[in-house]
Amino acid sequence: xxxxxxxxxxxxxxxxxxxxxxxxxxxxxxxxxxxxxxxxxxxxxxxxxxxxxxxxxxxxxxxxxxxxxxxxxxxxxxxxxxxxxxxxxxxxxxxxxxxxxxxxxxxxxxxxxxxxxxxxxxxxxxxxxxxxxxxxxxxxxxxxxxxxxxxxxxxxxxxxxxxxxxxxxxxxxxxxxxxxxxxxxxxxxxxxxxxxxxxxxxxxxxxxxxxxxxxxxxxxxxxxxxxxxxxxxxxxxxxxxxxxxxxxxxxxxxxxxxxxxxxxxxxxxxxxxxxxxxxxxxxxxxxxxxxxxxxxxxxxxxxxxxxxxxxxxxxxxxxx
Amino acid sequence: xxxxxxxxxxxxxxxxxxxxxxxxxxxxxxxxxxxxxxxxxxxxxxxxxxxxxxxxxxxxxxxxxxxxxxxxxxxxxxxxxxxxxxxxxxxxxxxxxxxxxxxxxxxxxxxxxxxxxxxxxxxxxxxxxxxxxxxxxxxxxxxxxxxxxxxxxxxxxxxxxxxxxxxxxxxxxxxxxxxxxxxxxxxxxxxxxxxxxxxxxxxxxxxxxxxxxxxxxxxxxxxxxxxxxxxxxxxxxxxxxxxxxxxxxxxxxxxxxxxxxxxxxxxxxx
Numbered sequence: 001x002x003x004x005x006x007x008x009x010x011x012x013x014x015x016x017x018x019x020x021x022x023x024x025x026x027x028x029x030x031x032x033x034x035x036x037x038x039x040x041x042x043x044x045x046x047x048x049x050x051x052x053x054x055x056x057x058x059x060x061x062x063x064x065x066x067x068x069x070x071x072x073x074x075x076x077x078x079x080x081x082x083x084x085x086x087x088x089x090x091x092x093x094x095x096x097x098x099x100x101x102x103x104x105x106x107x108x109x110x111x112x113x114x115x116x117x118x119x120x121x122x123x124x125x126x127x128x129x130x131x132x133x134x135x136x137x138x139x140x141x142x143x144x145x146x147x148x149x150x151x152x153x154x155x156x157x158x159x160x161x162x163x164x165x166x167x168x169x170x171x172x173x174x175x176x177x178x179x180x181x182x183x184x185x186x187x188x189x190x191x192x193x194x195x196x197x198x199x200x201x202x203x204x205x206x207x208x209x210x211x212x213x214x215x216x217x218x219x220x221x222x223x224x225x226x227x228x229x230x231x232x233x234x235x236x237x238x239x240x241x242x243x244x245x246x247x248x249x250x251x252x253x254x255x256x257x258x259x260x261x262x263x264x265x266x267x268x269x270x271x272x273x274x275x276x277x278x279x280x281x282x283x284x285x286x287x288x289x290x291x292x293x294x295x296x297x298x299x300x301x302x303x304x305x306x307x308x309x310x311x312x313x314x315x316x317x318x319x320x
Numbered sequence: 321x322x323x324x325x326x327x328x329x330x331x332x333x334x335x336x337x338x339x340x341x342x343x344x345x346x347x348x349x350x351x352x353x354x355x356x357x358x359x360x361x362x363x364x365x366x367x368x369x370x371x372x373x374x375x376x377x378x379x380x381x382x383x384x385x386x387x388x389x390x391x392x393x394x395x396x397x398x399x400x401x402x403x404x405x406x407x408x409x410x411x412x413x414x415x416x417x418x419x420x421x422x423x424x425x426x427x428x429x430x431x432x433x434x435x436x437x438x439x440x441x442x443x444x445x446x447x448x449x450x451x452x453x454x455x456x457x458x459x460x461x462x463x464x465x466x467x468x469x470x471x472x473x474x475x476x477x478x479x480x481x482x483x484x485x486x487x488x489x490x491x492x493x494x495x496x497x498x499x500x501x502x503x504x505x506x507x508x509x510x511x512x513x514x515x516x517x518x519x520x521x522x523x524x525x526x527x528x529x530x531x532x533x534x535x536x537x538x539x540x541x542x543x544x545x546x547x548x549x550x551x552x553x554x555x556x557x558x559x560x561x562x563x564x565x566x567x568x569x570x571x572x573x574x575x576x577x578x579x580x581x582x583x584x585x586x587x588x589x590x
Contacts, residue, residue, distance in 0.1 A: 035459070065463060065464060068460060069457075069464045069468075072448055072468055072472075074444065074445050075443070075446070079420055079444060237496065237497030240493045240494050244453050247412045251412065280376075284413050304377075304378055307415050
């Protein structure tokens with residue numbers, strides 16, 4: 001939001017006199033004004049020599065605030081937005097799709113939790129190739145150099161029934177073109193990429209054939225874990241900000257967000273998702289992956305879902 | 321003699337009482353109009369109160385809110401309260417399809433399998449929703465709420481008597497680490513978190529003065545190492561857990577001090 005000085009041009013009531021009055025009460029921006037007790041401010045303005053113009057200035061600021069508030073929607077509008085804009089994206093994995101009632105929902109943040117080599121990255125790659133095959137773009141943030149185009153080629157080759165190699169190559173090229181992969185090695189880089197993505201999405205609404213529908217961060221925990229710890233709140237603040245940024249992108253641009261998280265040992269030897277209690281309130285959906293070493297079956301169970309009972313489970317052999 | 325009579329009169333007047341039981345019942349039920357489905361049915365609530373639901377995630381806090389919201393928006397013949405509800409979503413995780421499904425479930429319970437579309441639309445329109453991504457948006461919303469609530473009241477013919485905040489501690493970490501004020505106000509030894517929570521509480525208090533309603537806020541437990549144990553111990557002392565939490569969570573410590581409210585804590589486990 002803006003410093004009060006910048007409002008001067010547009011609103012003549014906010015003149016230098018009013019600005020110096022605000023500055024004497026440590027109000028330099030609209031945020032400061034929001035934090036200040038308005039009744040107290042009006043009372044102070046009353047004692048001032050030019051109380052009338054000061055009060056007009058305060059009223060002007062209040063009306064500016066009124067135009068900036070987040071929108072108030074009713075249930076019908078909300079439902080309409082959800083039905084019109086928030087589609088379900090198939091992950092290409094029958095087990096997950098069945099568990100989630102069709103797949104990943106746009107506007108929601110889905111988290112895959114599991115030990116190393118439990119199939120999280122494979123599920124990400126499979127979802128990316130499935131969504132890209134349906135003519136939508138995918139943004140893939142890769143933190144551990146685990147993105148594998150060969151794997152994608154295999155997934156695309158498996159499901160498409162093309163006879164000639166030429167056709168299949170053409171198809172594969174198109175799919176790979178639609179997956180935009182970024183190598184990201186710390187959380188600040190992730191913020192850079194996400195902010196840039198936000199700007200791009202805002203300016204390029206017209207290019208609907210390249211609509212970004214899926215954003216993958218594999219793995220989000222490897223970016224966040226290094227900044228947690230210590231006594232300061234900065235690490236947690238960055239973590240929660242990242243969560244809000246992802247959710248904002250998801251909601252405003254109708255993107256399904258898929259992140260992965262590892263597990264850590266709990267107190268009783270039972271492993272639990274990493275990143276702790278504060279992160280728990282970030283994802284909409286949480287799926288737990290575990291793998292049977294002997295028969296290569298990946299078991300998936302639901303830890304959390306906004307509208308389904310948790311604890312349901314499915315197993316899948318598809319991508320192993 | 322005269323004095324004795326006077327005394328007697330006074331005593332009689334005192335014994336007589338101010339109102340009959342029926343009058344009292346009608347008075348109390350108008351001040352305390354909130355009757356919610358379990359587990360909130362035992363909590364005496366009235367306009368002006370602030371109810372806080374505390375629990376680890378997931379402990380069905382939002383579920384309780386949704387059912388309370390449905391009870392509020394339903395018309396009286398359907399067991400509802402005939403109000404508007406405003407849902408402030410600070411966690412940004414609210415799922416409208418879940419609300420819609422629960423609503424349909426509630427409507428059909430009172431009738432046949434096919435539900436009344438006009439009733440459904442009426443209830444959905446009475447559910448108001450605002451989503452905030454940071455503390456400033458939240459403050460913005462609180463400050464402009466009164467005007468907007470008045471507008472909604474005109475449109476719908478009934479007022480908002482229930483405000484839900486899910487969840488109040490959502491921006492705790494972001495505010496705690498914020499450098500917003502400390503950059504230039506070194507003389508003022510006040511933390512940003514404290515300033516924000518004071519402003520939030522002040523705005524809520526002012527809002528309650530001009531627009532009496534019930535506030536329900538959820539608060540998720542964010543200090544894992546203590547509460548992972550507590551959450552396993554279902555029969556643990558709720559009071560103790562609450563006080564622990566309040567002292568650890570600065571923002572809500574402020575809250576308790578500032579709010580003239582029934583500080584009733586419900587912990588609900590599935």
